Amino acid sequence: xxxxxxxxxxxxxxxxxxxxxxxxxxxxxxxxxxxxxxxxxxxxxxxxxxxxxxxxxxxxxxxxxxxxxxxxxxxxxxxxxxxxxxxxxxxxxxxxxxxxxxxxxxxxxxxxx
Amino acid sequence: xxxxxxxxxxxxxxxxxxxxxxxxxxxxxxxxxxxxxxxxxxxxxxxxxxxxxxxxxxxxxxxxxxxxxxxxxxxxxxxxxxxxxxxxxxxxxxxxxxxxxxxxxxxxxxx
Numbered sequence: 001x002x003x004x005x006x007x008x009x010x011x012x013x014x015x016x017x018x019x020x021x022x023x024x025x026x027x028x029x030x031x032x033x034x035x036x037x038x039x040x041x042x043x044x045x046x047x048x049x050x051x052x053x054x055x056x057x058x059x060x061x062x063x064x065x066x067x068x069x070x071x072x073x074x075x076x077x078x079x080x081x082x083x084x085x086x087x088x089x090x091x092x093x094x095x096x097x098x099x100x101x102x103x104x105x106x107x108x109x110x111x112x113x
Numbered sequence: 114x115x116x117x118x119x120x121x122x123x124x125x126x127x128x129x130x131x132x133x134x135x136x137x138x139x140x141x142x143x144x145x146x147x148x149x150x151x152x153x154x155x156x157x158x159x160x161x162x163x164x165x166x167x168x169x170x171x172x173x174x175x176x177x178x179x180x181x182x183x184x185x186x187x188x189x190x191x192x193x194x195x196x197x198x199x200x201x202x203x204x205x206x207x208x209x210x211x212x213x214x215x216x217x218x219x220x221x222x223x224x
Contacts, residue, residue, distance in 0.1 A: 004156070041151070041200050041217040048211060056211055090156050098206040099145040099164065104156030 003027050004105040006091050012111045013081055020077045021108045023091030031055075032074040033092040033102065034066060043090075048097070049074055055097075081112045115140045119203045119215035126193055127223050134188040134218050136177075136203035146170075146179050146186040147204040147212070157202060160188075195222045 004025045013019055025032065033056075034046040047066045048056035054066070063079045074091060091105040119136040126132060138146065145164045149157040161170030166181035175190045186203060203215040 041219065043157075043202065043214045043217070045211055092156075096209075098208045098210045098212060100206070101147075101159045101162065102157075102212060104158065106154075106156050 004091055004093055004103050006089075006105040006108050008108060009106065010109050010111075012113065014113055015081055015083060017081050018077070018079045019081060019110070020075055021089055021091075021110075023074045023076070023105060025072055025091075025093040025103070025105075027093055027103060029093035029095055029103070030071055031094050031096055031100075032068065032071070033094075034074065034076050035090040035092065035104075037088045037090060037107070039087075047074075047076075050097070078110075081110075083112050086110055086112045115144065115205055115207065115210075115213050117203050117205050117213050117215040119201075119218055121216070122200075122219040123221055124218060125221045125223065128195055129192045130222075132188070132190040132193045132197075132220070134201055134203075134220070136186045136188065136215060138184050138186065138203075138205050140184075140205055140207065142207050144205045144207045146177070147206065148175070148177055148186070148188050149202040149204060149214070151200045151202065151217070153199070160201070193220075193222050195224050198222045 049068045052068045088107045092102040094100040094102045116139045147162045148160040150160045151157045161172040163170040163179035169178045200217045206212040
């Protein structure tokens with residue numbers, strides 16, 4: 001059974017388009033995250049939700065909008081895609097923040113052309 | 114604020130060599146410390162953790178000891194294998210706050 005799953009795994013699109021990435025976890029966790037990893041493997045947190053409530057919103061352009069329909073799902077919608085949005089996006093989940101292990105999904109590689 | 118500094122890579126070693134990847138941190142309070150590993154094409158997974166000073170985390174032959182006096186959490190392995198080739202992330206977490214990840218160290222093991 002996959003613990004944290006993301007779809008799609010690969011996404012190739014043109015500048016200016018709007019796209020969504022979906023994430024689901026079956027671990028019963030109450031906290032979910034979106035991270036962006038650049039080509040140098042630097043990992044940057046974007047958002048965190050706890051029980052469907054936004055608790056972390058880093059300095060991310062407002063073209064990025066997360067949505068959590070329930071505590072098992074956290075989706076990421078990106079408007080007006082730019083070249084600089086090309087990266088690997090990871091979803092993760094945990095029991096609460098900080099001191100708890102995070103479980104990561106397999107990643108979505110977004111390429112904007 | 115909290116921060117994590119780890120040695121820059123890439124680190125290239127021969128199989129069966131001894132590995133050390135340095136990690137130091139700055140934090141308020143009493144954080145938990147982690148090492149995560151990312152194999153090619155995959156997401157991060159927890160390798161080991163330590164929750165208080167002098168704790169030693171260990172897994173798959175890797176070890177790290179939480180040193181409060183030197184604010185360090187260095188990762189070590191006595192004999193690396195080709196399958197250990199991956200990117201390793203040191204991380205720090207305080208209760209009710211986000212985890213802070215280091216920049217990652219890429220490790221290449223040559224057969």
